[in-house]
Amino acid sequence: MSRAEKFIVLPFKKVRGNVVPGEMRAASNAASAEKIARAMAERFVGVAAYSVQVDMESGDMSDPKVIWQSGEIADIAA
Numbered sequence: 001m002s003r004a005e006k007f008i009v010l011p012f013k014k015v016r017g018n019v020v021p022g023e024m025r026a027a028s029n030a031a032s033a034e035k036i037a038r039a040m041a042e043r044f045v046g047v048a049a050y051s052v053q054v055d056m057e058s059g060d061m062s063d064p065k066v067i068w069q070s071g072e073i074a075d076i077a078a
Contacts, residue, residue, distance in 0.1 A: 002055070002056040002057060003053050003054065003055055003056065004053070004054050004056055005051055005052070005053060005054075006026065006051075006052050006053075006054045006061075007026070007027040007028065007029060007030055007032065007033040007049065007050070007051055007052075007067070008024050008025065008026055008027065008033065008049070008050050008052060009024070009025045009026075009027055009033050009036045009037045009040065009047065009048070009049050009050075010022065010024055010025075010047065010048055010050065010073075010076065011023070011040050011043070011044040011046070011047045012044055012045055012046035012047065012048070012071070012072060012073050012074060013044055013045055014045050014072075018074075019045060019046060019072045019073065019074045020074060021074060021076060022044065027049070030049070030051060030067050033049035033050070033051075033067055033068070034049050034067055034068040036049065037049040037067075037068050037069075037070070038068070038070070041070040041071065044071065045071050045072050046069070046070060046071030046072040046073040047069070047070055047071065047073070048066055048067075048068065048069040048070075048073045049066070049067040049068045049069070050064045050065060050066060050067060050076070051064070051065045051067055052064045052065070064076050064077050
């Protein structure tokens with residue numbers, strides 16, 4: 001099993017009173033992920049930049065770690 005660290009940014013919005021993730025954006029590194037997240041923060045109820053471990057064979061993501069967050073976010077590990 002081959003793993004790689006990837007960086008993603010997730011905006012969050014409210015849908016029927018629940019905080020749900022929006023469209024995921026990829027980033028090339030942790031600094032880029034934080035920069036993208038900060039730029040998006042004013043437009044969403046919440047936004048977070050994550051570092052995740054990806055199984056390159058199956059595409060499964062696990063072990064999300066928050067790099068930066070603002071506002072309300074949901075637990076994406078659940």
